[in-house]
Amino acid sequence: MAETKYDRGSALSIFKSDRAEDLVALAIALGLAFLVVAFIGS
Amino acid sequence: MVYTKKTPMTFILGVIMLVYGLTVRSGVLDALLKQSGQIKNSDEMIYMALTAGVIGIVVGLWQMIGSAGEGQMDYYLSTVGGALFILFVAFFVKWWFAPEIKVFSKYVGKIDWMGGKYFHKIFGLNYIVLGIITGILIVNTTGVPKWAENGVRLSRLGLKSGVILLGTLYSFAELTKLLGVSIVLIGIFVLGSVWMVLWLGSRKKIPNSMAGVLSAGMGVCGVSATVAAAPVVVAKSTEIAYTIGTILLWGVFMMFLFPLIGNALELSYAQFGAWAGTGILNSAQVAGAALSYQPDGIETLKVAEVFNITRVLFLPIIVLWLAIWYVKRESTGEKVDIGKVIIGKFPLFVLGFIILFALASTGIFYPANHYKGKYFDNTKVKESKMMTDAQVAKLKSEVDKVEDLDHKGAMSRLIENRKVMSEKDDAHIRTLVLKKKVLSKDVRKILKKAHKAVRHTSKRVKKFRQLIVWFFAFGLIGLGMQITFSSIKQAGGQPLVIGTIVGTIKAAASLAVIYFLTDFAFLS
Incomplete structure (x- = not known):
């Protein structure tokens, strides 16, 4: 997939920067961790 | 657009x-x-x-x-x-x-000429390998459909989320099992391997991104380290896949070679575990080599796993190092502000890994002393799970057959209290379960039951594992879909050569150190 196909993000990511992608990954992981703690017994 | x-x-x-x-x-x-x-x-x-x-x-x-x-x-x-x-x-x-x-x-x-193992185990044909291969096959045959191309760019997000969640599986309690000497030993080999790959990479003139990602994979441990280091060195999908392939291929050979050398040198179980945990990169292959060296006990496996886990804890240091290294290599003469690089380049998702690791260490998710989701607790044993009088009598009749004093002591305390009394005793009982030549089938069955009664599985660990598996499967299949045969050809054979050289030196050097450091028994 060529870089020029997308006017946003890159060939490897839909996000405009690594930081933005990291933040979304962090939000997903922390959100899931919270859900696991909230709904699943230890 | x-x-x-x-x-x-x-x-x-x-x-x-x-x-x-x-x-x-x-x-x-x-x-x-x-x-x-x-x-x-x-x-x-x-x-x-x-x-x-x-x-x-x-x-x-x-x-x-x-x-x-x-x-x-x-x-x-x-x-x-x-x-x-x-x-x-x-x-x-x-x-x-x-x-x-x-x-x-x-x-x-089981294939005799392959060490009496199943071929799917030898070649590690699990969802990780098969996922990447399937992705590669799709992109190189039918191609990724136009309507799916934009979504395939989500794969790295999946991998990053998986690495962050990986932090939930480790804890500081694991570190307390190690003594200073072991941490220093692992640190030297991890950092030494990274340095050597970077050095060889610059001599062989492979791209900085390839050298960076290969160094993390060869130094720390396979897939997770490769994924974690990839963004800071701006690695291409092909370079990530190439690194994973090199590590797995290396591990296949070492799984056979390590037990042969271990036997030839008559290494103790603890020595061999330390060596396998340092020299082999992939976790499953480490376990494979350890079990192949000691099929009737877990001392080797335990030491190997402790060494293997410790390597993962070096991950943030390596990522930080590579971030600085990469910026320096790519800069054209101007002075590099290290503070700025750390703030600007250190990936937040590795910070996320550290945050979840710290949270897991507090015991917020499950008891901090768990390992792979299982933890020891003999206060939770229900009356129905305690040993019956008949079972106690059966154990008493065979306890004298056990010669090892530690094993015998653990069995005697079990007889006295009708349940396993400590984590150490539990390890001895697990070993006795495997002693087919010493104890009868009935007694081994009773011991296995006693062991299970004090081992509890955390439902949360199970859920976290499940989530990590899916994030990695998603990410690696998507990664495979970005790898064309022409890009693999472009990467050439140099990374494989460098990986083999560094892996061999690391295995030989760690063997030399471990051979002379005989006292690893504290870990078993």
């Missing part, structure tokens, strides 16, 4: 997934699932397939009927088709392809 494609494919994928989920729920596939050992995953199949199916149908209908204009909604919703495409392949690989390979491998039987 409008990203949404007018295609029925997202809708069709949604319908297929929904139908699959409903079919599993109806029980029609039970016989097949039992045959492949996947019946235990039927709940997972139902909720994942139904959820993905509903999303696919809703978004697919909008893609077909709605009129997409340029904007956020168009951009992000256009990724759903690609995400479902990867997920569809992931369902196939994880629930059908990998299990059927395992069934076939067991049907073929």
